[in-house]
Amino acid sequence: MHQPTRPLRRLIRATRHVLVAAGAVAMSVCAFAIAPATVAPDFTLRTTDGPNLRLQEQRGRVVMVNFWATWCGPCRKEMPQLNRLYEKYRSSGFVLLGVNVDEDTRNAVAVAAKLGVKFPVLLDTDKKTSQAYDLNAMPSTVLIDRDGRVRHVHRGYVDGTEDTYEAQIRALLKE
Amino acid sequence: MTRLSTPRVAVLATLLIAACLGGCAIKPIEPWVKPFERERLADPMMKFSRNALADKHREHVFDVREGARGATGVQGGGCGCN
Amino acid sequence: MAAIDCAAAGITSTALARRLGAVLAGLLGGVFAAPMAHAVDLPEDRAEAMYHVYDGGGTKATGPALLVRKKIADKVSLTGSYYIDMVSNASIDVVTQASAYKENRSEYALGLDYAYRDSLITLSAGASREPDYTANRINLDISQEVFGGMTTVALGYTRGADKVGKKGVGFFDDAQHWQYRFGITQILTPRVIAAANFEAISDSGYLGSPYRSARVFGAYVHEEDPRTRTSRAMKFRLIGDVGGLGGDLLGRTSLRAEYRYFWDTWAIKAHTLELGASHYFGDAWLADAGLRYYTQQHALFYSDNAPTETRYFSRNRQLSTFNSVGLSAKLAYTVKQVPGQYDIKLNGAYERVRFKYADFTDVRTGAAYAFDANVLQLFVSATF
Numbered sequence: 001m002h003q004p005t006r007p008l009r010r011l012i013r014a015t016r017h018v019l020v021a022a023g024a025v026a027m028s029v030c031a032f033a034i035a036p037a038t039v040a041p042d043f044t045l046r047t048t049d050g051p052n053l054r055l056q057e058q059r060g061r062v063v064m065v066n067f068w069a070t071w072c073g074p075c076r077k078e079m080p081q082l083n084r085l086y087e088k089y090r091s092s093g094f095v096l097l098g099v100n101v102d103e104d105t106r107n108a109v110a111v112a113a114k115l116g117v118k119f120p121v122l123l124d125t126d127k128k129t130s131q132a133y134d135l136n137a138m139p140s141t142v143l144i145d146r147d148g149r150v151r152h153v154h155r156g157y158v159d160g161t162e163d164t165y166e167a168q169i170r171a172l173l174k175e
Numbered sequence: 176m177t178r179l180s181t182p183r184v185a186v187l188a189t190l191l192i193a194a195c196l197g198g199c200a201i202k203p204i205e206p207w208v209k210p211f212e213r214e215r216l217a218d219p220m221m222k223f224s225r226n227a228l229a230d231k232h233r234e235h236v237f238d239v240r241e242g243a244r245g246a247t248g249v250q251g252g253g254c255g256c257n
Numbered sequence: 258m259a260a261i262d263c264a265a266a267g268i269t270s271t272a273l274a275r276r277l278g279a280v281l282a283g284l285l286g287g288v289f290a291a292p293m294a295h296a297v298d299l300p301e302d303r304a305e306a307m308y309h310v311y312d313g314g315g316t317k318a319t320g321p322a323l324l325v326r327k328k329i330a331d332k333v334s335l336t337g338s339y340y341i342d343m344v345s346n347a348s349i350d351v352v353t354q355a356s357a358y359k360e361n362r363s364e365y366a367l368g369l370d371y372a373y374r375d376s377l378i379t380l381s382a383g384a385s386r387e388p389d390y391t392a393n394r395i396n397l398d399i400s401q402e403v404f405g406g407m408t409t410v411a412l413g414y415t416r417g418a419d420k421v422g423k424k425g426v427g428f429f430d431d432a433q434h435w436q437y438r439f440g441i442t443q444i445l446t447p448r449v450i451a452a453a454n455f456e457a458i459s460d461s462g463y464l465g466s467p468y469r470s471a472r473v474f475g476a477y478v479h480e481e482d483p484r485t486r487t488s489r490a491m492k493f494r495l496i497g498d499v500g501g502l503g504g505d506l507l508g509r510t511s512l513r514a515e516y517r518y519f520w521d522t523w524a525i526k527a528h529t530l531e532l533g534a535s536h537y538f539g540d541a542w543l544a545d546a547g548l549r550y551y552t553q554q555h556a557l558f559y560s561d562n563a564p565t566e567t568r569y570f571s572r573n574r575q576l577s578t579f580n581s582v583g584l585s586a587k588l589a590y591t592v593k594q595v596p597g598q599y600d601i602k603l604n605g606a607y608e609r610v611r612f613k614y615a616d617f618t619d620v621r622t623g624a625a626y627a628f629d630a631n632v633l634q635l636f637v638s639a640t641f
Contacts, residue, residue, distance in 0.1 A: 067211065069214060071213075071214050071217035071218070071254055072217070072254055072256040073254070073256055073298065073301070074256045074257045074298065075256065101211040101214075102214065103214055114595075127209075127212070130209070130211040135209065135211050136206075136210060136405060137210055137256075137257070138210040138211060138213070138256045138257075139256070156256070156296055157257065159331070204404075205405075206404055206405030206406070206407045207407075208407055208444050208446065208447050210405075212447045213447065215447055215448050216444060216447065216448070216450065218498065218509065218511075219543070220498075220509065220511045220535040220536075220537065220543060221496060221498055223450075223452065223494060223496060223513070225589075226305060226636070227305075227324065228307050228323075228324045228636065229305075229307060229309075229604070229606060229634050229636060231340075232307070232309050232322065232340070233606075233632065233634075236311055236630075236632055240575060240581075240612065240630075241551060241553065241575065241581070242519075242521075242523075242525040242553050242556065242575055242576050243488075243490060243517065243519035243527035243529060243551070243553060244458060244488065244490065244519070245436065245438075245457075245458050245488065245490040245519070246438075246454040246455060246456040246490035246491055246492040246517055246519075247456075247492070256298060257296050257297065257298045
């Protein structure tokens with residue numbers, strides 16, 4: 001490997017510095033639209049049953065908002081687990097809202113029925129709520145405490161995440 | 176040796192690509208197709224290759240009879256979940 | 258790694274940890290430290306069983322093929338495949354210089370996929386066995402999702418070692434192969450994906466056929482191929498969902514186009530152009546139509562009837578100047594689909610290709626050679 005020429009060495013060093021700075025800036029001003037401890041953006045969406053549901057009305061309860069779509073494999077895999085958590089903790093003041101981002105709502109209703117989803121499924125067809133929550137993964141799950149503040153954000157789903165969900169729900173319910 | 180020879184350009188290009196990935200909103204470029212907008216891309220008809228076995232056979236049929244070979248590729252795209 | 262808890266240890270310590278991580282991240286180019294990097298999913302479990310038929314130019318090759326992929330551990334999946342060619346060869350070379358024959362070729366492959374964060378690493382090995390030719394391959398492929406999952410960068414390496422033999426003589430020589438692949442797939446819009454692939458292949462050893470003859474001054478002499486070959490290919494492809502255009506008329510339709518340019522040290526230059534369209538009829542039927550156009554210029558040492566004596570000479574029509582046009586149709590029927598659980602499809606594909614040679618003559622007629630080939634694939638595919 002030849003020794004790089006002087007101007008090129010300087011260019012490489014400069015690039016390295018720029019990258020370090022950029023990395024530092026990016027990491028430290030990690031500006032999530034929903035950073036933890038901020039108020040969860042409010043939304044009013046139509047449910048599959050018909051009536052609208054507003055997030056703010058859920059104040060006083062622990063809310064888990066799960067963004068999903070019928071075309072997303074991990075989302076469908078996650079559904080039975082979310083169902084189980086909803087059944088287990090709903091009487092303790094826990095509510096689970098499934099926000100669907102499909103373009104075809106009939107598909108969403110059909111798949112939700114097939115998966116036996118018991119919690120409310122909201123339809124975000126214009127994607128405004130997804131944008132407000134700055135989703136960068138599918139599925140995304142947001143845990144909101146009784147004061148309406150975002151406490152945990154989960155991106156994606158792998159086997160075992162439901163245990164983390166359960167632990168966090170229990171902690172939030174205790175508050 | 177040239178100032179910007181191929182290996183060096185490759186290294187710098189990779190670093191530049193890496194700088195755009197991960198991290199949060201690193202200006203100047205931010206991914207413009209959000210994960211929740213990838214519904215159409217998750218459709219099987221949007222895959223370059225749907226059935227590996229059949230495509231491999233077809234490629235073999237042509238490789239054996241034609242002089243050209245290669246560059247069939249691994250695919251990305253799709254739903255981008257997880 | 259997919260689930261990140263942003264409120265893990267309280268705000269201040271996280272910020273400090275982040276600043277330290279930032280320096281490292283900058284130095285490592287952000288690949289390993291990105292908290293936003295999501296994990297990639299393993300390819301889905303699947304099983305495919307196929308019956309394939311090729312019939313053209315006097316050669317018939319049919320047989321079964323099987324592929325099974327199963328997830329065996331949290332981030333690991335195993336793939337096994339098996340392919341058989343029962344060849345009945347009465348092609349022009351065979352018929353004009355020897356006699357028709359039948360033989361079987363079997364191919365086995367085993368692969369391992371490992372999903373690590375944003376990368377998918379695939380290690381696979383394959384072996385092909387014929388009575389007079391064995392080929393072994395090892396492949397390593399790495400595919401990495403970058404830029405919020407919009408870009409996929411893929412690198413691949415294949416090392417092959419073949420043993421060349423001749424009936425009655427046994428194995429007498431070998432051939433070595435090296436393949437290097439690089440590909441980028443980029444999502445351009447919510448409806449369009451573009452991809453570029455590059456591949457360099459190097460071969461060394463016995464690259465011809467022990468049965469094939471060339472013609473020099475009208476006389477048949479055994480061919481003499483170079484013992485090395487380096488080739489490069491680059492392919493550009495585009496696929497787009499056009500269902501939105503034209504209101505509800507087009508339904509779910511996609512169009513695709515690809516172009517490949519190939520060149521090598523044997524002076525062969527080839528262009529391949531493929532166009533295709535896919536359309537859903539209802540929910541269960543997916544139909545494809547395709548057009549393929551291929552054209553190549555002959556290798557430097559290729560000649561139908563060499564007028565001079567050169568170091569290398571060959572009459573292998575695979576290296577001649579010719580073009581081929583293919584029309585294909587595919588149909589897939591979804592028998593049963595339970596979203597998230599399993600999906601079974603019945604598929605059929607048919608392609609008719611016409612090969613037309615410019616500088617290879619059919620010695621039986623004296624005219625330039627041309628033939629039609631039919632390729633048929635019938636298969637069942639299931640994902641679970």
